[in-house]
Amino acid sequence: MAALPVITCGGVDPQVLNVVKPLYLPEYEGKRKFPNLVHSVTSAASGAIELPYLLQGKALPTSEDPNASTGENPKLPVSIFIGALYGDKEVEEMRQACQGISSVPWLKMDLAVPRPPLGPGYAEHVVKRVKACMKRIEAEGKLEEDGLWLF
Template sequence: MSPLPVIACGGTNPQVFNAVKPLYLPEYEIIHNVISSISGAVEIPLLLQGLAPPVAEEPNRGTMDYSKPPVAVFVGALYSDEEFDEMYQACRGLSSVPWLKMDMTVPKPPLGPGYAEHVVQRIKTCMKKIEAEGKLEEDGVWLY
């Protein structure tokens, strides 16, 4: 089975993204990496409609395989509730996919060795739950 296409909203550090990206395989393929809520509010609605986003000043670190629309949006801890809402509200009514947001009440290791693996495992566990409940094609916010 091929990996499911997803959007990841993270930071701008290419070294961190390049280290995290392979951790999602084989289940998920990051087709697009959003680096700010401002760009996310523009790019994600297009991606959810099966369209390619505009060319950005910074190169996108996702695979940029836009042949299939994304099945989920993963939002990292760097995004505030307001920034998350800005992106989420920009996409209302366009597509039905789960949005995964980090549950800040759940303990996590400090940034450094093991952090990325911990976060990706939480995301994969959340996605398995969504899939098991048959809600992969439903709009909504899920905490991981």
């Protein structure tokens, strides 16, 4: 299977991205600084602005973020992965901004599922759950459908 381009929604700490990045490979990729990502959203407010552009394959008009997809046409993402920092309100804000545009699954961490504390093993646990969810979505033939999935 060819690697799939994705968008992640997380915090602003580059150390977290550096830990998570290699864990998504080889299934997921992109062409920015972090080779497994089309883009990394760092807040719901920025996601509400940036995601509509990216879901249409358009470059962002301007950005201070070194991981932003400016100046070139980014690959169309096949999914959006949303971390534990984003609650229902933040996810809804981003989804509302993409209404009528999104045709990809949005994966949100299910906070009811136990997970290890932040630290060693946390990133591996989260990525394992994301990959299992994506396999389930693919098996159900819903990779090209908008929807919210819990992982």
